[in-house]
Amino acid sequence: MESFWSTLKIELVYRNSWRTRDEAENAIFTYIRLVQHPPHPERPRLAIPRRVRNRLAHPPSPTRRDSYRST
Template sequence: MLGLPSTAVGDCYDNMMESFWRTLHLEILDRKKWKIRDELANAIFEWINCWYNPVRRHSSLGMRSPIEFEKLRTPSDHDR
């Protein structure tokens, strides 16, 4: 294999990926019938980069989105 860690059922990485795929299906794949593969690929790319990664809440960040977490940790121009 490519040096990727193997996961067992119940492994936290397995659960994380199941959650990711379930959310992707509910919010992108199941919402409409995609006619062109490029259209679907662009929708998935936009969903991951514009919502899933920056906006969704993370338990490791105190149930804040990465954007909210960075705002709390980064001094504003007014504070400098």
């Protein structure tokens, strides 16, 4: 636990100065929140085959339900 407070002081407190106590508190709370819950990188989109994308973009009309049936 002591190493956490040391890291917080080195990375945040000693590098910044705030005008009010509220600004300092907000910065410290934000720092702690980001340490506990770091932002996740955006996941890559799945590669969807072209024919599946076309079917999703242009579903068959209600009268042609047999278009998905194999012959």
